Amino acid sequence: MKFTIRLVGAIWLSVLIVIGGFAFLQIREERERLVDDLKRRAVLVGEGLKEAIEPQVARGSTVGVERILKKFGRPTRGIAVYDRFAGLMVATPDVAKLLPPSLPEVTDAVANNAVSQGFRVVGGRLAYVYAAPLTQDERPVGALAVFLDAEHLQAAEWDLWWRNALRFLALALVISLIALGLVRSSVTAPMAKMSEWTKALRAGRYVPPPEVPDTNVFGPLAREVAGLARSMQRARAAAEHEAALRLAGESIWTEERLKQFVSLRLSGRLLVVVSNREPVSHVRKGGRIQTLTPASGLVTAMDPMMRACGGVWVAHGSGDADRETADARGRLAVPEDDPRYTLRRVWLTAAEERGYYYGFANEGLWPLCHIVHTRPVFRPDDWASYLEANRKFAETVLDEIRNAEEPLVLIQDYHFAPLPALIKAERPDARVALFWHIPWPNFEAFAICPWQQELLAGMLGADLVGFHTQYYCNNFLETVDRTLETRIDWEHFTVTRGERVTAVKPFPISVAPEFVDDPPQRTREELRRQLGISAEFLGVGVERLDYTKGLPERLRAIQWFFERYPEYRERLVFVQLGAPSRTSIKRYAELALEVEATVREVNQRLGTKGWRPIVYLSGHHEHREIWSYYRHADFCMVTSLHDGMNLVAKEFVSVRDDEDGVLILSRFAGASHELRDALIINPYDLAGTAEAIRTALEMSKDERRARMTRMRHVVSEHNIYRWAGLLLSELSRIPVETPGVKAS
Ligand code: F6P
Numbered sequence: 001m002k003f004t005i006r007l008v009g010a011i012w013l014s015v016l017i018v019i020g021g022f023a024f025l026q027i028r029e030e031r032e033r034l035v036d037d038l039k040r041r042a043v044l045v046g047e048g049l050k051e052a053i054e055p056q057v058a059r060g061s062t063v064g065v066e067r068i069l070k071k072f073g074r075p076t077r078g079i080a081v082y083d084r085f086a087g088l089m090v091a092t093p094d095v096a097k098l099l100p101p102s103l104p105e106v107t108d109a110v111a112n113n114a115v116s117q118g119f120r121v122v123g124g125r126l127a128y129v130y131a132a133p134l135t136q137d138e139r140p141v142g143a144l145a146v147f148l149d150a151e152h153l154q155a156a157e158w159d160l161w162w163r164n165a166l167r168f169l170a171l172a173l174v175i176s177l178i179a180l181g182l183v184r185s186s187v188t189a190p191m192a193k194m195s196e197w198t199k200a201l202r203a204g205r206y207v208p209p210p211e212v213p214d215t216n217v218f219g220p221l222a223r224e225v226a227g228l229a230r231s232m233q234r235a236r237a238a239a240e241h242e243a244a245l246r247l248a249g250e251s252i253w254t255e256e257r258l259k260q261f262v263s264l265r266l267s268g269r270l271l272v273v274v275s276n277r278e279p280v281s282h283v284r285k286g287g288r289i290q291t292l293t294p295a296s297g298l299v300t301a302m303d304p305m306m307r308a309c310g311g312v313w314v315a316h317g318s319g320d321a322d323r324e325t326a327d328a329r330g331r332l333a334v335p336e337d338d339p340r341y342t343l344r345r346v347w348l349t350a351a352e353e354r355g356y357y358y359g360f361a362n363e364g365l366w367p368l369c370h371i372v373h374t375r376p377v378f379r380p381d382d383w384a385s386y387l388e389a390n391r392k393f394a395e396t397v398l399d400e401i402r403n404a405e406e407p408l409v410l411i412q413d414y415h416f417a418p419l420p421a422l423i424k425a426e427r428p429d430a431r432v433a434l435f436w437h438i439p440w441p442n443f444e445a446f447a448i449c450p451w452q453q454e455l456l457a458g459m460l461g462a463d464l465v466g467f468h469t470q471y472y473c474n475n476f477l478e479t480v481d482r483t484l485e486t487r488i489d490w491e492h493f494t495v496t497r498g499e500r501v502t503a504v505k506p507f508p509i510s511v512a513p514e515f516v517d518d519p520p521q522r523t524r525e526e527l528r529r530q531l532g533i534s535a536e537f538l539g540v541g542v543e544r545l546d547y548t549k550g551l552p553e554r555l556r557a558i559q560w561f562f563e564r565y566p567e568y569r570e571r572l573v574f575v576q577l578g579a580p581s582r583t584s585i586k587r588y589a590e591l592a593l594e595v596e597a598t599v600r601e602v603n604q605r606l607g608t609k610g611w612r613p614i615v616y617l618s619g620h621h622e623h624r625e626i627w628s629y630y631r632h633a634d635f636c637m638v639t640s641l642h643d644g645m646n647l648v649a650k651e652f653v654s655v656r657d658d659e660d661g662v663l664i665l666s667r668f669a670g671a672s673h674e675l676r677d678a679l680i681i682n683p684y685d686l687a688g689t690a691e692a693i694r695t696a697l698e699m700s701k702d703e704r705r706a707r708m709t710r711m712r713h714v715v716s717e718h719n720i721y722r723w724a725g726l727l728l729s730e731l732s733r734i735p736v737e738t739p740g741v742k743a744s
Pocket of ligand 1: 276277295296297298299413437438581582644
């Protein structure tokens with residue numbers, strides 16, 4: 001209310017000042033015009049009479065003057081003639097009785113022999129007095145005075161003031177009404193909606209932010225409140241979860257527990273994570289900057305851990321708007337709406353990225369470690385770029401840990417085999433772990449890499465090397481044993497090379513119990529409608545377009561299924577989400593074409609007028625969008641030909657809080673060791689995979705529930721917080737090396 005009064009008051013005052021100012025100027029001009037008019041008329045009359053009257057006055061002929069005046073007198077124009085002593089001689093009848101004995105203008109005219117004029121009240125009315133001297137031989141012999149009625153001047157002035165007052169009232173009223181309407185629609189109503197919304201959030205109900213007309217005004221506020229609400233919700237959910245776990249006597253790792261662990265065990269030591277892929281990238285789209293979560297299992301896993309632990313995440317800034325969204329050192333707070341950790345971006349040239357990432361890492365090491373019949377390519381130039389990029393990352397990490405005592409550095413993946421040794425050489429006090437997210441092949445397979453010794457030596461710079469499974473640890477230890485001069489302790493799984501000891505342990509990576517904080521409210525029906533699907537069953541696959549994921553094999557298995565079980569035609573649609581990946585590598589470009597062609601072929605061969613067996617959605621999909629597919633599918637297919645872990649399988653399980661849905665999972669994905677209640681398949685066996693689809697569709701609700709419940713138990717217990725907790729605990733237990741002093 002106060003605001004409205006202030007606003008209306010301000011409007012009225014402004015209108016008053018503007019209209020008042022203009023009215024003042026207008027009235028002044030009008031007055032000047034009217035006065036000029038009076039003057040002109042008075043001069044005309046005065047000059048006209050002067051010549052005729054002058055001789056009469058000089059002669060002292062009152063009668064002669066009277067005769068002349070009779071002719072010229074008018075009701076609004078009085079004329080008087082004075083003698084040389086300024087005494088009244090004759091006047092027209094209308095002014096004769098009103099004139100005072102002496103008039104200053106007349107006295108002046110006679111005394112100065114010059115015209116004198118001005119306003120004067122004569123007989124209670126305003127009059128304009130024009131007095132001109134009457135002369136003989138240039139000497140004053142009297143004066144002639146013309147009296148023009150000037151009452152209309154005041155009337156005109158009042159009229160103008162009045163009109164302007166009305167104008168002011170109308171204008172102030174209209175502007176006030178418009179302003180009040182605007183305030184109501186653009187401020188009061190949105191504020192009311194926002195306050196309803198915040199009330200709902202405070203009460204623990206997640207309601208999406210209201211539609212507000214001006215996102216520039218309310219957008220930032222809505223974002224802040226949404227962030228605050230999410231934090232509150234998370235804290236509340238975490239507290240409830242903790243309490244429930246305490247009651248049930250369970251010791252499941254939660255975000256809260258990891259936070260406590262970090263603050264107690266690491267007591268303020270800096271945690272630095274290094275990966276090639278960044279947790280958020282900024283890209284320009286349609287003239288605007290968009291924030292993207294890359295399609296990466298590594299990011300899905302590490303981001304919740306970093307949110308819990310805080311610290312610095314060093315990664316390649318790969319988005320085309322990344323530089324604009326970071327500070328001069330390439331740093332920014334993440335997540336933007338509720339900062340929990342710092343992202344430090346490393347800038348690589350296009351040539352470095354080509355050699356290090358596309359070349360050595362993804363055309364060399366990736367196929368080398370996956371062994372899926374794509375031949376690794378090793379180019380000396382790529383190797384040089386790989387080393388160069390590792391040096392760049394090392395410099396950045398060293399810069400970040402410069403002032404930190406005994407920092408913990410968690411290096412992620414096959415992009416950084418040389419990095420542990422580079423960091424340790426400069427900072428022996430740092431505890432360095434390297435986690436390898438992809439499989440480690442057997443010794444013979446790895447031996448084809450021309451730089452195998454250098455890679456292993458770099459990795460053994462770490463205090464701890466982690467893999468998803470014990471099998472990969474064993475392969476690694478055997479590779480080291482047969483490649484480098486080392487001592488392997490097969491009982492404790494350590495490698496000693498010179499003075500350095502490296503522990504080699506399995507840490508099966510996982511996801512956070514919540515795939516997204518605020519799942520969309522989209523129902524299965526809405527999802528089907530959006531996809532234009534009327535079939536009763538829905539299958540889903542979510543992948544980066546990578547040849548290790550067994551996509552063509554999966555599509556052929558689906559075709560096989562429909563051919564073998566035609567009764568399911570038009571009753572099942574399989575939706576494949578495919579995120580383009582590493583597209584500048586020929587093999588990936590070929591795969592993308594192959595997938596598209598296979599989808600087309602299967603759809604053409606089997607599809608009917610109103611049914612496509614496969615809906616292929618190629619492109620980037622954010623987690624909230626993927627959530628709906630996971631949540632509403634009858635089954636999810638993971639058909640990797642070889643995969644270190646595969647987090648899609650775990651994401652699917654984590655989302656199924658309805659305890660329904662069937663997971664079809666490749667036996668060659670690390671996840672198959674943990675998710676034993678999935679339908680385990682060999683992706684090369686099309687008939688077997690097709691059979692699994694039929695089993696999934698025909699499985700009883702009870703069995704689906706039982707299997708999903710058990711898998712959810714595994715995923716919720718072996719979650720990413722546990723992974724991080726165990727890894728950090730192992731790493732922080734490793735004694736510090738002080739230069740010159742042997743570690744105890
Ligand atoms: O498997 C290794 C890995 O880093 C995964 O964690 C992730 O899903 C994938 O590769 C991402 O690849 P890129 O970062 O090259 O897109």
